[in-house]
Amino acid sequence: MSKVYNFSAGPAVLPHEVLLEAQGEMLDWHGSGMSVMEMSHRGKEFMEIIHQAEQDLRSLMNIPSNYRVLFLQGGASMQFSMVPLNLLGDRASVDVVNTGHWSKLAIKEARRYAGVNVVASSEDRNFTYVPASETWQRDPQAAYLHFTSNETIGGVQFSTFPEPEGEIPLVCDMSSDFLSREIDVSRFGLIYAGAQKNIGPSGLTLVIVREDLLDRAQPQIPTMMSYRVHADADSMYNTPATYPIYIAGLVFKWLKAQGGVRAMEARNEEKAGLLYHAIEQSGGFYHCPVEVAFRSRMNVVFRLRDESLEEAFVAGARAAGLVQLKGHRAVGGMRASIYNAMPLEGVKALVSYMLEFARQHG
Amino acid sequence: MSKVYNFSAGPAVLPHEVLLEAQGEMLDWHGSGMSVMEMSHRGKEFMEIIHQAEQDLRSLMNIPSNYRVLFLQGGASMQFSMVPLNLLGDRASVDVVNTGHWSKLAIKEARRYAGVNVVASSEDRNFTYVPASETWQRDPQAAYLHFTSNETIGGVQFSTFPEPEGEIPLVCDMSSDFLSREIDVSRFGLIYAGAQKNIGPSGLTLVIVREDLLDRAQPQIPTMMSYRVHADADSMYNTPATYPIYIAGLVFKWLKAQGGVRAMEARNEEKAGLLYHAIEQSGGFYHCPVEVAFRSRMNVVFRLRDESLEEAFVAGARAAGLVQLKGHRAVGGMRASIYNAMPLEGVKALVSYMLEFARQHG
Numbered sequence: 254m255s256k257v258y259n260f261s262a263g264p265a266v267l268p269h270e271v272l273l274e275a276q277g278e279m280l281d282w283h284g285s286g287m288s289v290m291e292m293s294h295r296g297k298e299f300m301e302i303i304h305q306a307e308q309d310l311r312s313l314m315n316i317p318s319n320y321r322v323l324f325l326q327g328g329a330s331m332q333f334s335m336v337p338l339n340l341l342g343d344r345a346s347v348d349v350v351n352t353g354h355w356s357k358l359a360i361k362e363a364r365r366y367a368g369v370n371v372v373a374s375s376e377d378r379n380f381t382y383v384p385a386s387e388t389w390q391r392d393p394q395a396a397y398l399h400f401t402s403n404e405t406i407g408g409v410q411f412s413t414f415p416e417p418e419g420e421i422p423l424v425c426d427m428s429s430d431f432l433s434r435e436i437d438v439s440r441f442g443l444i445y446a447g448a449q450k451n452i453g454p455s456g457l458t459l460v461i462v463r464e465d466l467l468d469r470a471q472p473q474i475p476t477m478m479s480y481r482v483h484a485d486a487d488s489m490y491n492t493p494a495t496y497p498i499y500i501a502g503l504v505f506k507w508l509k510a511q512g513g514v515r516a517m518e519a520r521n522e523e524k525a526g527l528l529y530h531a532i533e534q535s536g537g538f539y540h541c542p543v544e545v546a547f548r549s550r551m552n553v554v555f556r557l558r559d560e561s562l563e564e565a566f567v568a569g570a571r572a573a574g575l576v577q578l579k580g581h582r583a584v585g586g587m588r589a590s591i592y593n594a595m596p597l598e599g600v601k602a603l604v605s606y607m608l609e610f611a612r613q614h615g
Numbered sequence: 616m617s618k619v620y621n622f623s624a625g626p627a628v629l630p631h632e633v634l635l636e637a638q639g640e641m642l643d644w645h646g647s648g649m650s651v652m653e654m655s656h657r658g659k660e661f662m663e664i665i666h667q668a669e670q671d672l673r674s675l676m677n678i679p680s681n682y683r684v685l686f687l688q689g690g691a692s693m694q695f696s697m698v699p700l701n702l703l704g705d706r707a708s709v710d711v712v713n714t715g716h717w718s719k720l721a722i723k724e725a726r727r728y729a730g731v732n733v734v735a736s737s738e739d740r741n742f743t744y745v746p747a748s749e750t751w752q753r754d755p756q757a758a759y760l761h762f763t764s765n766e767t768i769g770g771v772q773f774s775t776f777p778e779p780e781g782e783i784p785l786v787c788d789m790s791s792d793f794l795s796r797e798i799d800v801s802r803f804g805l806i807y808a809g810a811q812k813n814i815g816p817s818g819l820t821l822v823i824v825r826e827d828l829l830d831r832a833q834p835q836i837p838t839m840m841s842y843r844v845h846a847d848a849d850s851m852y853n854t855p856a857t858y859p860i861y862i863a864g865l866v867f868k869w870l871k872a873q874g875g876v877r878a879m880e881a882r883n884e885e886k887a888g889l890l891y892h893a894i895e896q897s898g899g900f901y902h903c904p905v906e907v908a909f910r911s912r913m914n915v916v917f918r919l920r921d922e923s924l925e926e927a928f929v930a931g932a933r934a935a936g937l938v939q940l941k942g943h944r945a946v947g948g949m950r951a952s953i954y955n956a957m958p959l960e961g962v963k964a965l966v967s968y969m970l971e972f973a974r975q976h977g
């Protein structure tokens with residue numbers, strides 16, 4: 254097998270151009286005689302790499318100057334602890350919206366350190382929608398409001414973002430739709446994202462945090478969990494994940510060459526539109542459980558009317574070079590993750606396969 | 616510049632064969648059609664990679680079956696918190712040997728969670744030796760005894776390991792001499808090592824822990840800091856640093872092909888011997904501040920009698936393709952890090968340069 258379209262939910266497909274560039278300079282980065290993996294993180298070569306990556310990200314997302322960008326480790330799971338330990342401050346509790354698997358994990362971990370007020374939940378209809386923000390029971394004393402902009406497993410995405418209320422910062426787990434659409438960073442207090450969907454390889458976590466939030470940490474916080482420590486050291490308090498940062502930098506450069514986030518957003522709309530259209534037009538052979546307004550443009554979740562055909566669907570897809578289409582084991586069904594790096598041709602190939610499979614088995 | 620010898624203390628030189636192999640399969644790992652960076656961590660391809668890596672490491676180090684191998688993130692700095700949070704149990708304090716920069720950071724962090732009894736310190740002579748274990752003031756009630764087998768900055772290495780006392784486990788930060796010499800794992804309760812010296816790229820931390828130590832964690836420990844959580848999930852509680860794990864696996868395979876740890880130890884002795892010999896024979900032009908018995912075979916620290924020549928030494932070395940020789944900013948001077956992947960030829964080239972430089976400026 255020499256070429257596949259990889260619909261994995263993460264770690265996920267990377268731009269072909271990025272892999273080619275990384276391959277080309279694997280043994281010698283820009284005439285340094287070293288692989289990026291071999292460079293001291295404090296040497297001038299790697300400092301150039303990380304500075305350029307941050308600058309490109311700032312430009313792509315239009316990040317205001319009073320926000321810090323941190324290159325951390327541990328994934329979103331580590332942020333589930335770091336967010337409350339850093340931002341609870343002198344408040345007793347935090348507000349959280351529960352829209353699925355990742356929200357629930359964030360809630361569970363926050364409860365170890367703080368009261369957690371679930372302002373709204375879509376569990377009543379199996380996490381197939383986002384509760385309207387007018388119905389949320391917000392606490393005016395909350396330390397922050399946390400939500401998950403895209404639920405990777407449920408395939409549910411916020412179509413609009415909540416309004417900040419008073420001084421209560423919005424905190425968003427943007428792991429699976431980071432850089433996929435234009436957002437106004439200034440409306441958020443903190444955004445975090447594991448890299449392994451839209452940014453680069455796993456092992457890297459990006460945090461974008463407003464500077465005034467850096468000094469609310471609990472006194473007993475482990476040093477490596479303090480945003481202030483990492484911010485003061487420009488993400489060099491200890492050795493960062495240098496190679497993942499380098500690949501992320503190549504992805505940012507690629508995104509700029511593609512026309513930036515606005516262009517990606519248009520492409521993502523087109524790709525998701527093709528897939529949802531094919532599902533809707535299948536006469537019920539396929540169906541998507543998620544309400545139309547909240548269907549994710551990143552993770553297209555669908556089922557077959559006849560579940561006994563699922564195995565044949567996956568096997569046939571694999572034979573056609575369309576891999577990693579099985580839904581998460583927690584929910585079953587199918588899932589096509591179509592992040593920025595999934596080319597339109599990959600989605601078209603999947604749609605063709607789906608039509609053909611439905612024709613044969615319908 | 617196309618070929619250099621890289622004496623960086625970490626991230627550091629990797630085996631040329633490993634980089635070539637990674638380059639060759641960057642776009643397509645073993646016919647999967649995917650880069651390792653793009654693979655789901657739960658897919659069969661990556662499961663094969665991580666299982667093979669663990670198996671090879673177990674075989675290289677002869678790790679007993681009652682020890683778990685964990686592939687974590689956050690480096691040794693994260694372990695400075697995780698070790699006390701997991702191993703303090705119902706004890707009030709921990710024993711620590713202070714042999715330099717990294718010991719001191721481990722002590723500082725442990726003090727956030729536990730009483731810390733410094734059983735011995737070599738600070739009286741500027742961290743140029745390891746205090747004899749007969750002089751250590753050990754506490755029979757300590758939760759564990761922590762030491763740093765090799766101080767990367769000071770260039771000081773334990774030549775023998777302390778004896779375990781009673782039931783008190785030995786905990787060792789082996790970041791900079793892991794896999795460089797034969798050790799008896801069964802004498803330790805826990806060994807940890809950041810990858811970026813002898814294992815692979817930064818962003819990966821290995822922990823080898825005896826199973827009976829997994830259930831002593833403080834109740835308020837963040838989930839991502841619990842060894843028990845990571846052990847129960849076979850390092851897949853969340854997405855691990857997949858690409859660094861893959862490279863580490865290639866390094867382990869390379870080590871086996873080189874003859875294993877015993878062969879590496881002999882090579883490391885030879886390499887360090889050449890450098891220290893050159894220093895000793897320079898008639899005082901170069902000198903090593905570390906006592907002979909504790910000179911590191913991984914990080915050879917030396918000074919020039921005439922410190923005003925240091926800049927010329929570094930510039931000339933760079934011109935000769937010998938890079939990253941400057942000592943850590945905390946101590947100054949020179950440092951040649953000669954981990955497993957530094958070929959003998961690199962050390963010989965450095966020795967030749969040192970002799971020539973001394974001849975010209977002596």
